[in-house]
Amino acid sequence: MQKLIRIEPSKCVGCKSCELSCSFKNTGEFAPSRSRIVNEVFLEEAQFITVTCMQCDDPWCLKACPKGAISKHTRTGTVSVDELKCVGCRTCVSACPFGMIKYAPLKGKADKCNLCGDDFPECVAFCPTGCLKFSEEDTPQREKVLKFVQTMKAGQGEV
Amino acid sequence: MGYGWNGKILRVNLSEQTCVVEELNYDWARDYVGGRGLATKYLSEETDPQVDPLSPQNKLIFATGPLTGTYGAANGRYMVVTKSPLTGTIACSNSGGYFPSELKYAGFDLIIVEGKAPKPMYLRIYNEKVELAGAAHLWGKSTSEAEDLIRKEFHGDAKVALIGPAGENQVHYACIVNDKHRAAGRSGVGMVMGSKNLKAIAVRGTGGVGVADPAGFREAARECYRLLRSHPVTSQGLPALGTAVLVNVINQSGALPTRNSQSGTFAQAEEISGERLAQTYLKRNKSCMGCIIGCGRVTQLSDPRWSGSGEGPEYESLWALGAACGVSDLAAITEANYLCNEYGMDTITAGSTVACAMELFQRGLISEAEAGMPLRFGDGEAMVRLIELAGKGEGFGKKIARGSYRLAESYGAPEYSMSVKKLEFPAYDGRGIQGMGLEYATSNRGACHVRGYLVSPEILGVPEKLDPQALEGKAAWAKVFQDATALVDSAGVCLFTTFGIGVPQVGKLFSAATGKAASEAELLEVGERVWNLERVYNLKAGIDPAQDTLPKRLLEEPLPDGPMKGSVAHLGELLPQYYSERGWDEKGIPTEQKLRSLGVAT
Numbered sequence: 037m038q039k040l041i042r043i044e045p046s047k048c049v050g051c052k053s054c055e056l057s058c059s060f061k062n063t064g065e066f067a068p069s070r071s072r073i074v075n076e077v078f079l080e081e082a083q084f085i086t087v088t089c090m091q092c093d094d095p096w097c098l099k100a101c102p103k104g105a106i107s108k109h110t111r112t113g114t115v116s117v118d119e120l121k122c123v124g125c126r127t128c129v130s131a132c133p134f135g136m137i138k139y140a141p142l143k144g145k146a147d148k149c150n151l152c153g154d155d156f157p158e159c160v161a162f163c164p165t166g167c168l169k170f171s172e173e174d175t176p177q178r179e180k181v182l183k184f185v186q187t188m189k190a191g192q193g194e195v
Numbered sequence: 196m197g198y199g200w201n202g203k204i205l206r207v208n209l210s211e212q213t214c215v216v217e218e219l220n221y222d223w224a225r226d227y228v229g230g231r232g233l234a235t236k237y238l239s240e241e242t243d244p245q246v247d248p249l250s251p252q253n254k255l256i257f258a259t260g261p262l263t264g265t266y267g268a269a270n271g272r273y274m275v276v277t278k279s280p281l282t283g284t285i286a287c288s289n290s291g292g293y294f295p296s297e298l299k300y301a302g303f304d305l306i307i308v309e310g311k312a313p314k315p316m317y318l319r320i321y322n323e324k325v326e327l328a329g330a331a332h333l334w335g336k337s338t339s340e341a342e343d344l345i346r347k348e349f350h351g352d353a354k355v356a357l358i359g360p361a362g363e364n365q366v367h368y369a370c371i372v373n374d375k376h377r378a379a380g381r382s383g384v385g386m387v388m389g390s391k392n393l394k395a396i397a398v399r400g401t402g403g404v405g406v407a408d409p410a411g412f413r414e415a416a417r418e419c420y421r422l423l424r425s426h427p428v429t430s431q432g433l434p435a436l437g438t439a440v441l442v443n444v445i446n447q448s449g450a451l452p453t454r455n456s457q458s459g460t461f462a463q464a465e466e467i468s469g470e471r472l473a474q475t476y477l478k479r480n481k482s483c484m485g486c487i488i489g490c491g492r493v494t495q496l497s498d499p500r501w502s503g504s505g506e507g508p509e510y511e512s513l514w515a516l517g518a519a520c521g522v523s524d525l526a527a528i529t530e531a532n533y534l535c536n537e538y539g540m541d542t543i544t545a546g547s548t549v550a551c552a553m554e555l556f557q558r559g560l561i562s563e564a565e566a567g568m569p570l571r572f573g574d575g576e577a578m579v580r581l582i583e584l585a586g587k588g589e590g591f592g593k594k595i596a597r598g599s600y601r602l603a604e605s606y607g608a609p610e611y612s613m614s615v616k617k618l619e620f621p622a623y624d625g626r627g628i629q630g631m632g633l634e635y636a637t638s639n640r641g642a643c644h645v646r647g648y649l650v651s652p653e654i655l656g657v658p659e660k661l662d663p664q665a666l667e668g669k670a671a672w673a674k675v676f677q678d679a680t681a682l683v684d685s686a687g688v689c690l691f692t693t694f695g696i697g698v699p700q701v702g703k704l705f706s707a708a709t710g711k712a713a714s715e716a717e718l719l720e721v722g723e724r725v726w727n728l729e730r731v732y733n734l735k736a737g738i739d740p741a742q743d744t745l746p747k748r749l750l751e752e753p754l755p756d757g758p759m760k761g762s763v764a765h766l767g768e769l770l771p772q773y774y775s776e777r778g779w780d781e782k783g784i785p786t787e788q789k790l791r792s793l794g795v796a797t
Contacts, residue, residue: 049434049489051482052293056266059403060413066265067300067403077293079375080339082478082493082504162266162416164424164487 037172038113041073041088041149041157044176047167048084050077054159054168058149061158063142070140072149073159086167088159089136089149091115097148100131105146116150119143198407199261199708200224205303205325207318209391210251210310214318214325219304225711226794229260231287232685232725234276234305238285239728241307244735248280248383249365249390251311257298257356257396258306260687264299264404264484267416267704268423268696269689271296271484278736279382280390281367281544281598282617282641285732286382289645289684290356291483292374297354300400312392317357319349320398330394335360337537338372341395350399357395358385359539364588365389366596368544372536376491376506377483380541382618382640407710415703419696423487426695428657433490433691434480438510439469441622441650442518448654448663449757450627451514452620454521454572455550456613456748459624460757463523467513476529481506488691496533498526500576508532508542511644514622515546519613520553520578527575531582538586544598547619549581551599551611560606566591610747616641616738625749625764627757628653628663632764633673636743637773639729645690647676657694666765670772678722685725724793727777727785731795740783743770 055071063070073088091108095115098106105121106128108114117128117137124144128137140147151157151170160170169175197219206215220237227233234256246252255277262270273295279286298306301320308318315330328349333341338359345355356373362385369385370378379385406412423429432440445451446464453461465471472492481491495504508516508528512535516528535542549570555561556570563569567590568577584592594602599612599619613619618641625632630649635642644650649672653663661672679698683690686701702718705711713721734740744750749764774781778789790797 049480049482049491051486051489052484053266053487056485060266060409063403064409065403065405067401068296069300069401070403080504082481084481162420164420165489 038091039151039170039172040091041151041160042169042171042174042176043086043088044167044169044179045083045085047165048075048086049165050075050084051164053162053164054086057158057162061152072147087134087136089115089134091151096131096133097128097137100127102127112151114151115148117146117148119145122146198405198710199705200229201299201302201304201404203303204305204307205320206307206309207327208309209312209316209327209393212327214327216323224261226721227725227728228682228685228705228721229304230258230263230272230274230685230687231276231289231681232721232728234258234274235285235287235725235728235732237305237307238276238278239732242278244278244732245737246278248278248283248387251309251391253278253387255308255384255387255391256305257308259295259299259304260685261709262704263687264296265406265412265704265708266485267412268419268692268700269483269486269488270687270704271486272684272687272689273298274684275371275379275384277384277387279384279640280386281383283736284616284640284738285729285736286384286640287684288370288379288381288384290371290373290377290379291486291689292354292377293484294354294356294373294398295687296484297398297400299404300402301398302400302402306396308391308393311390315392315394317345317393317395317397320396320400321350322400322402333394334363338539339375339537342375345395345397349397353397353399355395355397358388359537359586361538361540361586361596362386362389364586364596366540366585366588367598367601368541369539370541372539376536378536378541381543381643385539406708408707412704412707415700415707419692419700419704420487422700423692423695428655428694429488429692433488436469436473437480437490437492439472439492439508439513441510442468442513443470444654445623447758448627449754449759450624450654450663451518452613452622452624453518455519455554455611456624456746457554458756459627459754459759461518461521464518466523467517467525467528469510471525472508472513475525478504483689486689490691494529496526496529501526501530503530503533505533505536507536511621512542512546515543515550516578516582518622519546519550521572522575522578523573524575527579531579534579534582534586540582540586543621544619545582545585547613548585548595548599548602549578551603551613552581552595554611555603555606555608560608613746613748614642615745616742618642623650624754624759625745626754626762627759629666629765629769630661630663630669630673632745632749632766633669633769633773634677636745636766636770637673639726639733645680647673647680648690649673649676651694664759664762666768670769670776673773674776675719677726678719681722681725682718685721720793724795727790727793727795730785731790731797734784743783
């Protein structure tokens with residue numbers, strides 16, 4: 037099974053460590069606007085939503101690329117851009133319905149999360165709350181199920 | 196592009212309507228680092244310390260540090276430096292949120308605001324594109340309303356620092372609010388901004404901050420991460436309960452100033468504690484940019500009398516609007532805290548001024564007819580009404596809007612103002628915690644807890660436990676804490692990280708970021724240099740060292756109850772020791788030799 041960045045929004049505190057660490061690792065500068073992962077802060081609602089590429093099984097960006105520069109790794113499932121082939125035409129940017137692949141003007145290429153390639157994902161390494169996890173299993177979803185099960189269990193005890 | 200520093204300052208002259216980009220003075224940046232230190236250097240060099248704080252000749256400097264906008268140790272701070280209209284001393288107020296980092300990403304280290312706009316205006320920054328825009332439609336609007344409007348008309352992702360009606364109405368303790376709920380709170384920096392007819396600074400930055408040694412910086416950041424995630428204060432106490440964790444702690448140690456410091460314990464402390472807040476209005480915790488502590492309190496008030504949501508109250512606000520006024524009504528405190536944010540007022544001075552008014556009422560100096568209501572200690576609804584009147588500048592609120600010193604003095608009773616150099620002290624009784632008494636007396640902006648937080652060793656036992664009543668060694672502790680804090684502020688790092696990390700870690704981040712190697716001793720000397728420069732500024736401004744004192748109550752009236760019963764502040768013994776530690780003469784004036792060794796011009 038493929039390892040993915042799993043996100044549990046309720047644990048996010050809006051610190052943007054993910055954006056800082058992603059941009060620092062991948063661009064050499066602390067530049068949240070160039071981060072591949074996005075941590076959106078809603079001050080009024082006190083909600084913090086983090087989104088990143090979920091490495092689609094059937095990726096729009098891959099299908100749209102006229103140069104065949106985007107591929108999905110057969111073993112890891114990671115969808116990545118071959119910068120030698122990419123011509124910076126931005127077709128993939130239009131194709132992705134989630135806005136998770138963008139055009140990086142500084143290098144003139146398409147840019148997206150590749151789970152940090154062979155390294156451990158930097159955003160997960162710097163997430164202070166465990167909102168981000170890198171695993172095969174969908175741990176946050178399992179945690180929610182277990183919480184729900186506990187409620188059921190408590191209810192059974194009262195009968 | 197520079198490393199750590201962007202190398203650029205933005206100079207905005209509101210009288211001339213000009214915005215000019217200048218090179219950063221790197222000699223000054225090396226000596227004063229950034230933020231508090233560097234901005235104080237610019238202010239000292241460019242203005243006369245005798246300047247009227249509300250005149251166009253005073254300048255208002257928004258300053259980030261070389262670490263602002265990076266990661267590792269909650270590196271998301273900026274400071275507002277100017278001459279304070281409340282105290283007449285140097286003012287430096289610090290805030291977090293997202294605005295400070297955005298300013299770095301836009302390419303600037305400092306913004307120096309000069310002159311006075313002919314009509315209300317606000318500053319818009321989109322990277323290097325800078326312009327002044329009319330703010331007539333924003334004038335009179337609350338901080339959150341105005342921020343929403345600015346984001347709508349300028350840029351949805353803009354980060355905004357602005358004043359509320361209190362800054363416009365010239366409340367002496369008006370603050371500058373950013374990202375809705377964070378504030379450069381103390382000393383009336385918002386009053387200066389209002390006097391310049393500047394409503395807001397909105398910034399969108401899409402650039403980045405580079406560092407000289409990326410691998411070394413990452414390693415230093417990992418060390419900070421490990422230390423902060425393992426220290427109980429930064430990994431458990433502050434995230435779970437926020438600064439409000441202190442209400443019960445300080446009350447139990449007998450140093451929670453209650454009813455305008457007539458007592459050191461508050462019987463209803465539990466009702467206004469962080470634990471109670473967590474059970475009632477707390478929705479969740481929240482971080483500032485790049486912070487792995489997350490002490491912010493997002494709250495939702497549900498009460499038959501008030502509703503709303505926002506951030507806080509923080510510990511100091513729970514105390515100022517609570518125990519200081521004898522108020523145990525958590526809903527009233529939370530509402531007053533929201534009002535302070537919306538009007539743009541410092542909660543500490545606002546609450547302390549209400550507490551002072553309540554004592555003046557108790558002693559018959561203020562009548563019910565004059566105030567328009569009885570001002571009894573413990574009356575939360577009266578406290579809320581006074582805060583609102585102060586923000587609006589209406590009725591008796593006009594008197595509250597001038598701070599406790601001017602209020603008490605107008606009744607011929609300045610001794611009822613719990614302040615030093617006209618700045619009200621925060622939530623620790625200087626009789627119960629001797630080091631804090633010394634810290635209040637000597638802080639360069641007046642009584643303050645974030646210039647040398649000796650509560651940490653004296654009560655919390657970090658980095659080691661000191662007896663709060665002992666005097667020995669306290670002067671030396673005060674000096675080291677003050678110098679280290681000045682460095683941390685100047686670097687752009689949050690002071691709260693210093694529970695878990697220290698000067699060595701900040702030094703590693705600083706060196707890797709800027710490429711300038713600096714030993715621990717050199718870094719502490721930066722702090723000492725900043726401290727002495729502030730002191731020299733105050734002396735030139737005419738602040739007599741005789742003002743290094745405490746309210747008579749702390750020096751002469753023993754605490755009447757609690758674990759610290761019977762104690763007074765022993766400032767008379769500590770102050771000469773402190774001057775000697777600082778290398779100042781017995782009158783508290785830095786010696787030529789000391790200033791020369793630090794490279795501070797006289």
